[in-house]
Amino acid sequence: MSEKQRDTKLVTAGRRKEWTHGIVNPPVYRASTCLFDTYAEMRERVKDPSARHLFYGRKGTPTQWALEDAITELEDGEGTMLFPSGVAAVNAAILACVKTGDHILITDSAYDPTRSFANGFLKKMGVTAEFYDPSLGTNIEGLIKDNTAMILVESPGSLTFEVQDLPAISEVAKRHKILIVCDNTWGTPLYYPALELGADISVHACTKYIGGHSDVMLGSATANARMFKRLRQTAYSLGQTVSADDASLALRGLRTLGVRLKQHEESTLEIAKWLQDQPLVHEVRHPALTGSQGHDIWRRDFTGSTGLFSIVLKHGDYPDTAHMVDEMKYFKMGFSWGGYESLILPSDPASVRTARKWQAPGPLLRVHIGLENISDLKADLAAGLQRYSDNVAP
Ligand SMILES: *Cc1c(COP(=O)(O)O)cnc(C)c1O
Numbered sequence: 001m002s003e004k005q006r007d008t009k010l011v012t013a014g015r016r017k018e019w020t021h022g023i024v025n026p027p028v029y030r031a032s033t034c035l036f037d038t039y040a041e042m043r044e045r046v047k048d049p050s051a052r053h054l055f056y057g058r059k060g061t062p063t064q065w066a067l068e069d070a071i072t073e074l075e076d077g078e079g080t081m082l083f084p085s086g087v088a089a090v091n092a093a094i095l096a097c098v099k100t101g102d103h104i105l106i107t108d109s110a111y112d113p114t115r116s117f118a119n120g121f122l123k124k125m126g127v128t129a130e131f132y133d134p135s136l137g138t139n140i141e142g143l144i145k146d147n148t149a150m151i152l153v154e155s156p157g158s159l160t161f162e163v164q165d166l167p168a169i170s171e172v173a174k175r176h177k178i179l180i181v182c183d184n185t186w187g188t189p190l191y192y193p194a195l196e197l198g199a200d201i202s203v204h205a206c207t208k209y210i211g212g213h214s215d216v217m218l219g220s221a222t223a224n225a226r227m228f229k230r231l232r233q234t235a236y237s238l239g240q241t242v243s244a245d246d247a248s249l250a251l252r253g254l255r256t257l258g259v260r261l262k263q264h265e266e267s268t269l270e271i272a273k274w275l276q277d278q279p280l281v282h283e284v285r286h287p288a289l290t291g292s293q294g295h296d297i298w299r300r301d302f303t304g305s306t307g308l309f310s311i312v313l314k315h316g317d318y319p320d321t322a323h324m325v326d327e328m329k330y331f332k333m334g335f336s337w338g339g340y341e342s343l344i345l346p347s348d349p350a351s352v353r354t355a356r357k358w359q360a361p362g363p364l365l366r367v368h369i370g371l372e373n374i375s376d377l378k379a380d381l382a383a384g385l386q387r388y389s390d391n392v393a394p
Pocket of ligand 1: 085158
């Protein structure tokens with residue numbers, strides 16, 4: 001997809017006159033019961049779930065359908081299901097691929113709740129998860145067993161931002177008839193064509209950049225033709241549904257995703273490079289920086305970079321980070337990310353790594369660069385690093 005096509009699609013995708021009646025945005029259709037006047041009408045409306053006939057609120061209204069269609073078009077998939085959170089979307093996508101007795105592979109850099117779901121719920125239903133080093137590429141073949149059913153890729157990974165070779169992993173997976181779910185939250189539908197690169201299902205925590213304003217919890221899963229019916233059936237079976245109000249907020253966020261990301265990218269690259277030169281900073285982990293893990297793959301497969309990355313400090317420990325973060329003006333601590341506000345979060349990968357031990361000379365802080373003025377953000381970070389230096393002995 002060219003740059004121009006993407007920008008245009010962001011504006012037009014999912015808009016259908018029969019749903020909007022000529023206005024720009026679909027109305028917020030709040031609905032549970034839909035009324036049918038005749039027996040024949042009721043039969044007709046429930047016949048085909050893909051037909052987008054109003055028949056019961058749980059199956060959506062034009063508000064949710066417009067968002068589903070917009071994401072489907074941007075992801076170039078067969079169809080999209082919406083979920084009340086990113087976690088719900090990841091977990092439903094996995095459930096669509098597995099059955100009792102299966103073995104699955106999950107990147108060691110996966111979002112922590114994905115790991116917990118595998119070690120708890122999936123284990124209880126008789127699915128065995130094995131965590132793999134995100135740098136494996138085609139060598140993932142060595143971990144494949146007769147009963148391996150799915151690989152969960154997250155690229156770049158949470159906290160540590162290693163980029164994975166999805167085309168290489170997909171080549172192996174296709175040979176062994178294994179499905180791939182990709183948590184594509186960092187790359188967004190604009191910067192990472194996960195389905196084109198070999199994933200069967202591409203998942204977004206729309207809570208992050210798609211919503212973009214820190215006011216909605218929502219997830220999406222977009223599947224290719226091979227997997228869409230199974231994904232939809234799984235979502236229906238689990239009773240997953242999202243409110244029209246939330247879908248409307250996410251759709252509004254989606255329309256400005258392109259311009260927001262451009263600014264996030266520009267500010268982030270400037271600040272990340274500046275951070276590399278700070279004496280207290282051991283390492284800046286951002287896929288777009290030369291020398292970062294998987295940078296060459298990022299250049300080959302991504303069309304842009306976003307605002308979330310991490311820094312590793314040269315010395316000290318996690319409790320010491322209080323000296324840095326407690327008095328920050330703009331970088332507040334908060335879970336989630338992808339809104340217009342900057343965030344900073346000390347977070348230790350050691351507790352959530354099993355394939356390869358996490359080793360670093362000092363604490364890691366995850367940083368999100370928002371849309372504030374760059375000079376203000378740099379000054380805030382500089383003062384924080386100075387407080388750390390003043391209080392924490394090397
Ligand atoms: C935040 C996040 C999720 C979960 O999204 P929620 O909407 O918070 O449930 C999943 N994957 C990644 C990579 C995330 O950053």
